Amino acid sequence: xxxxxxxxxxxxxxxxxxxxxxxxxxxxxxxxxxxxxxxxxxxxxxxxxxxxxxxxxxxxxxxxxxxxxxxxxxxxxxxxxxxxxxxxxxxxxxxxxxxxxxxxxxxxxxxxxxxxxxxxxxxxxxxxxxxxxxxxxxxxxxxxxxxxxxxxxxxxxxxxxxxxxxxxxxxxxxxxxxxxxxxxxxxxxxxxxxxxxxxxxxxxxxxxxxxxxxxxxxxxxxxxxxxxxxxxxxxxxxxxxxxxxxxxxxxxxxxxxxxxxxxxxxxxxxxxxxxxxxxxxxxxxxxxxxxxxxxxxxxxxxxxxxxxxxxxxxxxxxxxxxxx
Numbered sequence: 001x002x003x004x005x006x007x008x009x010x011x012x013x014x015x016x017x018x019x020x021x022x023x024x025x026x027x028x029x030x031x032x033x034x035x036x037x038x039x040x041x042x043x044x045x046x047x048x049x050x051x052x053x054x055x056x057x058x059x060x061x062x063x064x065x066x067x068x069x070x071x072x073x074x075x076x077x078x079x080x081x082x083x084x085x086x087x088x089x090x091x092x093x094x095x096x097x098x099x100x101x102x103x104x105x106x107x108x109x110x111x112x113x114x115x116x117x118x119x120x121x122x123x124x125x126x127x128x129x130x131x132x133x134x135x136x137x138x139x140x141x142x143x144x145x146x147x148x149x150x151x152x153x154x155x156x157x158x159x160x161x162x163x164x165x166x167x168x169x170x171x172x173x174x175x176x177x178x179x180x181x182x183x184x185x186x187x188x189x190x191x192x193x194x195x196x197x198x199x200x201x202x203x204x205x206x207x208x209x210x211x212x213x214x215x216x217x218x219x220x221x222x223x224x225x226x227x228x229x230x231x232x233x234x235x236x237x238x239x240x241x242x243x244x245x246x247x248x249x250x251x252x253x254x255x256x257x258x259x260x261x262x263x264x265x266x267x268x269x270x271x272x273x274x275x276x277x278x279x280x281x282x283x284x285x286x287x288x289x290x291x292x293x294x295x296x297x298x299x300x301x302x303x304x305x306x307x308x309x310x311x312x313x314x315x316x317x318x319x320x321x322x323x324x
């Protein structure tokens with residue numbers, strides 16, 4: 001169990017980098033960041049899939065391909081564009097805290113699949129989550145963060161973070177339902193196919209970018225910025241996607257659902273840690289309150305479902321393995 005916890009924490013540390021990269025590359029638009037990340041992810045997935053390519057292609061149906069494209073669009077492309085937009089507009093802390101509610105939203109959306117826990121039992125943990133989100137929203141509008149940001153920009157940023165949460169929640173449940181209906185592929189095989197398809201969509205984004213009117217996107221000209229861009233996207237492809245998923249698979253095999261579901265919180269905590277280190281500051285009082293309330297509320301909600309004997313957490317776990 002100790003080894004499983006260590007693997008889960010390391011996976012969270014790698015996944016937390018997803019929130020830091022847009023902060024490191026503020027001069028790259030969300031479209032460019034999405035195209036770069038998922039093109040690189042596709043290359044890494046293609047290399048990993050080559051040894052089993054013949055077997056995978058023999059089992060792949062048109063229905064599978066349609067599902068992969070739809071899920072990749074929602075769970076990767078649109079999710080990451082919205083997430084990077086949110087980080088650019090409101091910063092890492094609010095974005096990661098809002099998206100960090102994912103374990104609760106996935107569990108609620110997937111309740112009918114695995115036996116519902118009475119909402120009355122979730123009232124207090126959900127109230128803690130809502131209070132935590134209220135704290136981070138108040139903080140966004142009462143602190144300037146050291147740079148002038150209009151109220152409209154903050155509202156759009158919060159909407160983007162909420163949209164990213166909605167995309168990933170929908171993906172998580174639909175991806176798990178599809179895997180449960182179709183057992184031709186293991187979780188790792190589906191993850192490889194998912195990565196290859198996502199890479200194709202990432203390459204298509206470059207075509208979209210090329211067709212946009214000149215001046216629509218602010219593109220950095222310095223070569224060193226592009227070198228950093230590709231290096232960071234390679235780190236995300238290998239670290240956050242390939243290695244992070246492998247560590248989470250190893251953790252899931254060693255831990256009960258109650259514990260592994262709560263370990264996903266480390267993704268949010270590491271994203272916050274990276275953001276505070278990068279900004280050279282400590283969390284503000286409202287941020288500390290939001291962190292405490294959200295972590296406690298999410299963990300409590302996961303525990304309620306596990307104590308009920310429900311298998312609802314597996315939806316979230318299968319999605320986590322396939323999508324990051």
